[in-house]
Amino acid sequence: MRLLTRRSLALGTAALFLSVGAAQALADRTLLNVSYDPTREFYKEFNAAFAADWKAKTGEAVTIEQSHGGSGKQARAVIDGLQADVVTLALAGDIDQIASKTDKLPKDWASKLPHNSAPYTSTIVFLVRKGNPKAIKDWGDLVKEGVQVITPNPKTSGGARWNYLAAWAYAAKQLGGDEAKTKEWIADLYRNVPVLDTGARGSTTTFAQRGIGDVLISWENEAFLVQKEFGADNFDIVVPSLSILAEPPVAVVEGNAKAKGNLDVAEAYLKFLYSPEGQKLAAKNFFRPVDPASADPADLARFPKLELVSIDKDFGGWAKAQKDFFADGAIFDQIYRPTN
Amino acid sequence: MSVPVRVRNLEKNFGRYPALKGVSLDVEAGELVALLGPSGSGKTTLLRAIAGLEQPDGGQVLFGDIDANSLSLRERRIGFVFQQYALFKHMKVFDNIAFGLRARPRTSRPSESAIKAKVLELLHLVQLDGLEARYPAQLSGGQRQRVALARALAIEPRVLLLDEPFGALDARVRKDLRKWLRELHQRTGHTTLFVTHDQDEAFELADRIAILDHGRIEQVGTAQEILDHPATPFIDSFIEGIARREAQAREWTKPHVVASR
Amino acid sequence: MAMSDRVLPLAHHPERATTETATTKVILIAIAVLFLAAILFLPLVTVFIEALRKGWGTLFESFSDPDTLAAIRLTLLVAAIAVPFNAVVGLAASWAIAKFEFKGKNLLLTLIDLPFSISPVISGLVYVLLFGAQGWLGPWLVAHDIQIIFAVPGIVLATVLVTFPFVARELIPLMQSQGTSEEEAALMLGASGWYTFLHVTLPNVKWALLYGVLLCNARAMGEFGAVSVVSGHIRGLTNTMPLHIEILYNEYNFVGAFAVASLLAGLALFTLLAKTFLEWRFAGELAASARRH
Numbered sequence: 001m002r003l004l005t006r007r008s009l010a011l012g013t014a015a016l017f018l019s020v021g022a023a024q025a026l027a028d029r030t031l032l033n034v035s036y037d038p039t040r041e042f043y044k045e046f047n048a049a050f051a052a053d054w055k056a057k058t059g060e061a062v063t064i065e066q067s068h069g070g071s072g073k074q075a076r077a078v079i080d081g082l083q084a085d086v087v088t089l090a091l092a093g094d095i096d097q098i099a100s101k102t103d104k105l106p107k108d109w110a111s112k113l114p115h116n117s118a119p120y121t122s123t124i125v126f127l128v129r130k131g132n133p134k135a136i137k138d139w140g141d142l143v144k145e146g147v148q149v150i151t152p153n154p155k156t157s158g159g160a161r162w163n164y165l166a167a168w169a170y171a172a173k174q175l176g177g178d179e180a181k182t183k184e185w186i187a188d189l190y191r192n193v194p195v196l197d198t199g200a201r202g203s204t205t206t207f208a209q210r211g212i213g214d215v216l217i218s219w220e221n222e223a224f225l226v227q228k229e230f231g232a233d234n235f236d237i238v239v240p241s242l243s244i245l246a247e248p249p250v251a252v253v254e255g256n257a258k259a260k261g262n263l264d265v266a267e268a269y270l271k272f273l274y275s276p277e278g279q280k281l282a283a284k285n286f287f288r289p290v291d292p293a294s295a296d297p298a299d300l301a302r303f304p305k306l307e308l309v310s311i312d313k314d315f316g317g318w319a320k321a322q323k324d325f326f327a328d329g330a331i332f333d334q335i336y337r338p339t340n
Numbered sequence: 341m342s343v344p345v346r347v348r349n350l351e352k353n354f355g356r357y358p359a360l361k362g363v364s365l366d367v368e369a370g371e372l373v374a375l376l377g378p379s380g381s382g383k384t385t386l387l388r389a390i391a392g393l394e395q396p397d398g399g400q401v402l403f404g405d406i407d408a409n410s411l412s413l414r415e416r417r418i419g420f421v422f423q424q425y426a427l428f429k430h431m432k433v434f435d436n437i438a439f440g441l442r443a444r445p446r447t448s449r450p451s452e453s454a455i456k457a458k459v460l461e462l463l464h465l466v467q468l469d470g471l472e473a474r475y476p477a478q479l480s481g482g483q484r485q486r487v488a489l490a491r492a493l494a495i496e497p498r499v500l501l502l503d504e505p506f507g508a509l510d511a512r513v514r515k516d517l518r519k520w521l522r523e524l525h526q527r528t529g530h531t532t533l534f535v536t537h538d539q540d541e542a543f544e545l546a547d548r549i550a551i552l553d554h555g556r557i558e559q560v561g562t563a564q565e566i567l568d569h570p571a572t573p574f575i576d577s578f579i580e581g582i583a584r585r586e587a588q589a590r591e592w593t594k595p596h597v598v599a600s601r
Numbered sequence: 602m603a604m605s606d607r608v609l610p611l612a613h614h615p616e617r618a619t620t621e622t623a624t625t626k627v628i629l630i631a632i633a634v635l636f637l638a639a640i641l642f643l644p645l646v647t648v649f650i651e652a653l654r655k656g657w658g659t660l661f662e663s664f665s666d667p668d669t670l671a672a673i674r675l676t677l678l679v680a681a682i683a684v685p686f687n688a689v690v691g692l693a694a695s696w697a698i699a700k701f702e703f704k705g706k707n708l709l710l711t712l713i714d715l716p717f718s719i720s721p722v723i724s725g726l727v728y729v730l731l732f733g734a735q736g737w738l739g740p741w742l743v744a745h746d747i748q749i750i751f752a753v754p755g756i757v758l759a760t761v762l763v764t765f766p767f768v769a770r771e772l773i774p775l776m777q778s779q780g781t782s783e784e785e786a787a788l789m790l791g792a793s794g795w796y797t798f799l800h801v802t803l804p805n806v807k808w809a810l811l812y813g814v815l816l817c818n819a820r821a822m823g824e825f826g827a828v829s830v831v832s833g834h835i836r837g838l839t840n841t842m843p844l845h846i847e848i849l850y851n852e853y854n855f856v857g858a859f860a861v862a863s864l865l866a867g868l869a870l871f872t873l874l875a876k877t878f879l880e881w882r883f884a885g886e887l888a889a890s891a892r893r894h
Binding site: 444 | 782783785786787788789790791792793796800801804805
């Protein structure tokens with residue numbers, strides 16, 4: 001009996017190591033896509049589609065590995081040596097960081113692909129509880145007394161910065177560009193935030209799973225995803241009168257891809273994002289495709305039309321927005337006081 | 341089997357503190373010698389240096405004609421009985437005594453049956469027949485002491501060294517063991533050195549006594565020699581108690597004194 | 602009667618005093634039990650309830666996910682390297698510290714404790730600073746095509762660092778209290794150093810060693826912070842069980858997350874049971890050695 005268990009243990013261990021080896025031997029080539037949080041579901045589907053397409057075109061099997069995390073943290077990991085063949089991050093600024101800290105990416109990476117290397121866009125919307133009990137219609141309702149707003153911390157979360165800038169753009173427009181009054185309005189808004197999570201997914205979980213707050217300021221795709229995961233009869237999406245255009249960019253990390261002999265497949269992978277099939281999958285996973293023609297009209301119908309401000313035109317680009325609003329001692333630090 | 345032990349100008353420092361300042365001592369084959377002195381006099385250091393447990397800073401130890409420095413610890417074959425016995429507490433009495441035989445290299449290791457015979461013989465010698473299956477924790481202090489001795493004797497030592505052999509025992513057991521050890525020594529005839537701080541013990545048990553103070557040997561001699569001719573004022577005061585008791589004992593043997601008690 | 606009347610008021614005071622301490626005792630125990638229930642037991646139960654929320658079928662299904670299996674395999678692999686390594690090195694370090702006198706002994710003791718006193722995140726970051734592409738050894742590693750961080754070697758290194766003190770910390774006090782006399786006795790009896798170690802030193806510390814190994818293993822499998830920093834979070838490749846739990850949770854796969862969590866919690870419960878058993882055995886051995894003196 002004792003002998004038997006010992007033997008089966010040895011067998012189990014051997015099988016374990018063999019299967020590790022087998023998994024690595026299975027695919028001829030593997031491509032690593034280092035991405036940010038809300039793209040998990042999209043890339044899961046997209047990777048399978050791309051692998052099939054590549055196999056059909058070249059006869060070669062390719063496996064795509066995924067790494068997800070906060071956009072800034074992921075960029076840091078690539079700088080520190082994470083062997084990403086491609087990066088698909090939330091902000092152009094994060095890819096700029098990789099380009100400036102390493103020589104693995106050309107400085108003009110954004111010009112390599114159409115639409116500033118952003119194959120899909122998104123925007124910021126509100127997610128409220130079913131039936132919208134607090135009657136939230138627009139940004140103005142978020143500063144009302146007794147409304148609890150869930151949004152992550154702009155100091156740590158890329159998504160939270162989009163949220164913040166969208167709110168700012170709305171207030172600046174409403175208040176005629178008066179900066180002092182806008183600041184005051186933003187301060188009122190953050191006074192209504194009971195929990196500042198460190199990341200977008202954390203805020204979503206706080207709102208949807210833990211049931212805290214009346215409204216979640218969220219990525220559009222994330223809001224749709226919550227409806228899908230938790231049931232559409234639990235949450236409503238509210239589209240404000242004005243929001244911001246988010247352009248999550250993609251780039252080949254040429255240094256790594258070349259070293260791994262993956263340059264061709266990495267480039268094909270990103271180009272496939274712009275293909276009709278890629279665009280269709282983006283729309284299906286709640287990202288707004290840059291080329292709507294190839295997307296399913298039913299998917300497109302979910303995206304409401306709204307006025308969108310742009311980070312480049314309205315805030316002078318990410319570098320300036322970062323310095324004006326989120327650097328230490330900048331506007332966010334001036335207006336935000338933790339309530340307890 | 342027994343060999344003489346010669347210690348030549350032995351020196352040992354612990355950091356800046358000198359524990360032995362050039363100690364020389366001759367012990368004849370089969371002799372029983374006590375190392376006596378107050379605590380801190382260097383007597384235990386001397387014993388451990390002879391054993392090889394302390395590396396001397398200078399001087400020489402000879403077992404017969406062999407320089408101890410040329411021998412590794414395991415080649416010295418010295419029977420050492422520790423103050424707290426240092427029995428292997430996870431082993432039975434039998435395995436404790438057999439340890440030294442089983443630890444030998446394969447070529448010189450006796451067969452298990454030979455080991456068994458030897459262990460039982462030693463158990464009989466130390467009067468612990470039938471206790472071989474006990475653990476040390478199940479023995480009295482005196483019994484542990486004798487196991488430690490049997491364990492040391494098992495390796496057929498050149499020399500037997502005992503560190504405060506009766507230090508951890510109560511007074512009555514000490515007296516019995518003292519007598520018994522004397523008899524055992526007469527029977528086995530090992531060259532034996534033992535450390536003690538107890539004058540009575542040294543004077544009663546040893547053939548000769550080496551009195552140490554501050555890392556030096558102050559006097560070596562038989563009990564009578566030391567009592568009659570203390571070499572230094574220190575010896576004089578150190579053995580004062582014994583001398584007085586000796587004198588009293590002589591008095592007590594007179595009939596009228598006994599009667600008055 | 603009269604006597605008992607006189608005695609009563611005297612006896613009354615101590616009696617009241619003891620009732621007071623009894624009440625205090627009950628309250629203190631109640632607080633401790635409630636605290637443990639709220640802080641330890643409830644969360645642990647939650648893990649299993651959440652894992653079973655959608656039934657056993659879904660639970661087993663989540664274990665057939667290849668990424669989950671890969672995370673379990675990686676965790677076992679990392680523990681299989683880190684724990685024996687730390688057991689051997691910890692034993693050697695404890696031996697050196699407890700049985701020998703040498704310069705820098707206190708420094709070594711402090712170094713052994715260091716992983717306990719620094720945040721695991723820092724433990725991970727030092728490896729990024731050392732082996733990262735921008736780190737001290739980064740250029741050399743890149744030139745020789747050696748990948749340490751964001752790969753299995755980095756995860757193993759971080760785990761080894763974080764779990765290093767468990768075995769050593771368990772052994773050093775015990776070995777120090779046991780002293781060196783048994784080893785000296787063995788050497789005087791002609792045993793070699795290795796024979797002495799195997800037959801005297803090791804048997805004396807075996808339960809403590811096993812105890813340390815258990816704790817070390819539990820931590821090695823459960824480590825999050827340090828491993829998170831060096832992992833790179835590549836699905837199916839560099840995610841250990843704790844990292845995979847976070848990922849599954851963030852993907853709204855609560856059953857999957859809690860299924861893996863229940864495995865880790867099961868390991869914790871096993872460790873607890875084994876630890877209790879060892880403490881019981883171990884206490885017997887310690888008492889035996891105490892009786893000896």
